Each structure stands twice: as C-alpha cells, then as structure tokens.
Amino acid sequence: MFSMANATTPEENKAAGAAFLAENAKKANIVTTASGLQYEILTPGTGTISPKATDNVTVHYKGTTIDGKEFDSSYSRGEPTSFPLNRVIPGWTEGVQLMKEGAKYRFYIPSELAYGEQGAGPIAPNSTLIFDVELIKIQ
Numbered sequence: 001m002f003s004m005a006n007a008t009t010p011e012e013n014k015a016a017g018a019a020f021l022a023e024n025a026k027k028a029n030i031v032t033t034a035s036g037l038q039y040e041i042l043t044p045g046t047g048t049i050s051p052k053a054t055d056n057v058t059v060h061y062k063g064t065t066i067d068g069k070e071f072d073s074s075y076s077r078g079e080p081t082s083f084p085l086n087r088v089i090p091g092w093t094e095g096v097q098l099m100k101e102g103a104k105y106r107f108y109i110p111s112e113l114a115y116g117e118q119g120a121g122p123i124a125p126n127s128t129l130i131f132d133v134e135l136i137k138i139q
Helices: 010-024 090-096
Strands: 038-043 056-065 070-073 081-084 104-109 129-138
Touching (some): 010 104, 090 104
Antiparallel strands (some): 038 104, 056 070, 056 081, 056 129
C-alpha cells in the first residue's frame, strides 16, 4: 500500500501517483511501457492470441487506488463483465491487448491513462489506479 493520507488536491494526487509509480518501477517483476503503463503478470494464460483494441472482451477485475481502497470489482458482483476494448480507459485498452485468454495481470495506471483531471465517481481527479484483470474471453 502507498499512503495517500495527505493527498487532498488533484495536484497532490498526481504527485502521490508519480512517487508511487517511480518506486513501483524499481521492482524486478514490473514492466513499464512507453506510455507509462506499468504491469506485472500474475498468471500468463493459456490462450494463443491477444485481443485487438476493436475486440469485445470478457474480464473479471478489481480496481483500487494506490492506498488500497477498492472502488469497483466484478468479483464482488459475482459475474464477469464484457465490453469493447476501445471503450474503456486508455490504460485498459493498452494493457489488456498484452494479455492472452486465461491470463491475470496487475496494471498500475497513471492518471493520464485513467480518468485524468476529471476523475470518475469515487475516483478523485489525477488518481493513479491499480487493476487486477483476468482475461476470460475474447469475442
């Protein structure tokens, strides 16, 4: 967990996220893409293809802030969710294309690849987010 206890403004959220990602990038199992998305492979998966941005995918996921507060989870709802991959936040569109069916990844998504300055619902502006994503099916 990374403390955001003192992050109360969008600027402080952005600074806390940048500090978290800088520390996280030092871990041996973390991969950072050119866009700044970070990920780790929890389970490689058994599928042979990865989805394209225009594919529909079915996933299970859990989203938390960098201090561990869960804001959404298909696991909690008891069923996976399906959507066109190009209709979600950019960090998901990029990250899920790296996966194969059956894979489970953890994505560390900078605010600019998530909800940015607007935030969304319980997600404060400029929040870096963590998602555990399990790719169940590519349609």
